Amino acid sequence: MSDDGTSPDEGYLLQNRQSGAQRRLAALSALFDESTFRHLHDAGLKRGWRVWEVGAGGPEVPHRLADEVGPEGAVLATDLDPVWTTASPPRANLHVRQHDVGLDPPPDGPFDLVHARLVLVHVPQRDRALATMVAALRPGGRLVVEEADPSLQPLTCLEDATSAEQLANRLKDGFRDLMAARGVDLAYGRTLPRRLRAAGLADVGADAYFPLAGPACRELEEATVAQIREPLLAAGLATADEIDRHLAHLAAGLIDPATSPMVTAWGRRPS
Numbered sequence: 048m049s050d051d052g053t054s055p056d057e058g059y060l061l062q063n064r065q066s067g068a069q070r071r072l073a074a075l076s077a078l079f080d081e082s083t084f085r086h087l088h089d090a091g092l093k094r095g096w097r098v099w100e101v102g103a104g105g106p107e108v109p110h111r112l113a114d115e116v117g118p119e120g121a122v123l124a125t126d127l128d129p130v131w132t133t134a135s136p137p138r139a140n141l142h143v144r145q146h147d148v149g150l151d152p153p154p155d156g157p158f159d160l161v162h163a164r165l166v167l168v169h170v171p172q173r174d175r176a177l178a179t180m181v182a183a184l185r186p187g188g189r190l191v192v193e194e195a196d197p198s199l200q201p202l203t204c205l206e207d208a209t210s211a212e213q214l215a216n217r218l219k220d221g222f223r224d225l226m227a228a229r230g231v232d233l234a235y236g237r238t239l240p241r242r243l244r245a246a247g248l249a250d251v252g253a254d255a256y257f258p259l260a261g262p263a264c265r266e267l268e269e270a271t272v273a274q275i276r277e278p279l280l281a282a283g284l285a286t287a288d289e290i291d292r293h294l295a296h297l298a299a300g301l302i303d304p305a306t307s308p309m310v311t312a313w314g315r316r317p318s
Contacts, residue, residue: 091160095120098121098123100125101161102126109124122140152179164192168231189315196234209301220284225282251314255310257306258306260304
């Protein structure tokens with residue numbers, strides 16, 4: 048049972064060891080890393096800082112953080128399954144460990160910066176996870192949390208005019224159904240400012256960003272559909288023909304898939 052009263056069904060939908068997971072993580076990185084690091088720089092990220100990257104997923108963000116804090120700093124990257132981060136070349140100032148932010152105690156800190164992207168909505172104990180991240184901050188330390196909000200913009204194709212666009216949006220409905228059945232809060236992103244204030248953080252702010260088209264959007268859509276193909280079929284939410292037609296539309300450039308808005312919220316632990 049989650050903090051919001053939902054019951055996860057069959058666990059995390061997009062697991063790191065699934066076929067195609069690395070492709071999806073790379074597409075997310077291409078789409079969102081520049082926005083992420085703009086926010087991290089605004090939070091004060093600099094050489095010498097100690098950073099905890101929660102739910103690291105792929106290696107791109109941890110590696111770039113390690114570059115930015117330099118040898119004087121340190122980055123701890125944690126994940127339920129850090130397979131892609133541990134598979135990347137080692138760095139002296141980057142440490143990787145398996146960790147469940149919803150259940151495990153916080154790692155040894157304190158940290159100047161704690162960052163999580165696309166993590167909390169998938170954690171059943173999300174309130175506890177947020178409290179754990181706040182507790183790991185030093186006085187004056189910064190928390191930056193990024194979560195998609197599929198309910199804020201629920202469509203794959205914003206126009207929904209052609210049969211190809213309508214098919215894409217029906218499959219997105221199925222994807223949202225699968226996530227909701229696993230306890231994902233599809234409207235969690237918009238609640239982040241309130242939650243950060245309730246956790247005792249000061250100087251709380253937030254914004255949202257979502258790409259509307261482009262090669263990385265198509266790559267993310269293709270990789271995501273490939274990962275959820277079998278659950279869609281098993282749940283009767285799509286047929287094999289519908290999925291194949293959607294992938295063909297993507298390959299032919301017939302649709303412009305958009306992402307869900309990525310809400311980024313930030314705050315400071317009072318000194």
